[in-house]
Amino acid sequence: MKRSLEVLPDGILAERAADGDATAFEVLVFRHGSLMRAYAVRVLGNQSEAEDVVQDVLIQAWGQLDRLNDPNAVKSWLMRMVSNRAIDRIRRRREHSEIEDWNAPAPSHQSPERVVEVRMQMSALASVLDRLPAMQRECWMLKETGGLSYVEIAESLGVPTSTVRGQLARARQTVLREMEVWR
């Protein structure tokens, strides 16, 4: 009898997928794919690039799972791959753009497909993050959610560490102020 794999923990699924079990891999994709995408959207600022990145990551991951040292950590491994690929995109974007205004506010049409949030609290944070200038938002997501260090972000983007610190400091100020957390 073929047991449903959906109840299995990440570690066992990752081991089986590393051995070539496509069904186990499928469960991992469905289990973590949406979060990977939601994270990528906030790092990159648009949905189609986010989907491209996550699809690339998952297809690569399939072939690299046997190199994963700790199968139980597959979720953070996947999220880290998303961070790395997203940063590559951002750096390439920057290399191709002529004028770099890191402090320009985000364009108002940035998230046209935004789904209406039910919970007001999260909606407030969502709109604050959406309105952050691109580089501030990228640094915020990569550091606060992705868990990358200042140095990692700086090196990958090809900018000084002090620049990343500065962007994060401004992002924090804005978010703290607009979230009215002092109330």
Place this chain on the structure above:
Amino acid sequence: MNDDDHESMLDGLAGADLDGHTIDELSDYLDSGREPLDPGIEASPGCQLALDALLRLRTQTWALLKSEAATHSEQDRSWMHAVLQNISLEAHAGRDIPLRHPDPEVHLRITEGSVRTLIRGVGDSVGGVIVGRVRLDGDVTTLDAPITVAITASAAFGNNLERLSQLIRDRVVAELATHTELNVVAVDVTIIDIHTQRVARPEDS
């Protein structure tokens, strides 16, 4: 509190209200897990407020992502299916395992990957067992070469691990005899009882 009060409070954050510390510093402090403990920061009410706020923001950001993921999960299915259609079946194909045919021009082969999947399915069919990794040791590409199958598996709490090992062994031998011409000389099963972490290795039986 009106906007002016907010602004002045934020301005003050860098100064006396944070007892000389900056938000940036406090964020680093949080990242280090509050180690080593800084008594100055810990004793400052302004700093504690700021630390709480920063932590809350982090938690809220995660919650936001999870909520967005959940809202979008139905739509995500289509690109996820595209991923699954496109994963390379060659990635885990492994070595080619030959089968005999009377005509010398006819070459019949099964990939190692498909045999591993077969073994996994057989192991899973034993009640209470989940197969983890499967390895085929020996030169599978040469007909009649001696092959050892090594399997790790998890078993539900309370099972007789030696009995389960034997069951797996018997079924794997039978399955490989039906579907391959491998010369299987041994099937080594390592079972871990996921509750007690007690392990039964090949030499135990």
Place this chain on the structure above:
Amino acid sequence: MDTDAALSQQLTAVVAATPGVTTVYASGSPIRAVLRTVADAVGRDDDEPTKVAVGRGADGALTIGVTIGVTDGAPVPATLRLVGDAIRGVLATSMEGIPIHEIDVRVCRIEDAAPLGMPLTGAATTP
């Protein structure tokens, strides 16, 4: 239509129809396609009828290669031999007199005959 393409089409149909065969894969490694266009098209190579690889040596001898998925409901060696025989059958009639260098049949997937729980995906099933 080119003779070899016609032969490939014929062979593909015959192999797909062989009892025990669940899938006939496009020859060569399934390489990652451009994702967005594949996502739009839904599925991979479903309609491609010439999946069996047909090659000719300098002497005109034929090399036939195919990668398949089979069911575990029948012994895999038996299915493989049936496929080999089916290919030989086609060559005996369509390519009478032409020497055969090699017929290569490779199973890359053995599918569960009676799956329960999550359905298998990823393999394009031939009609």
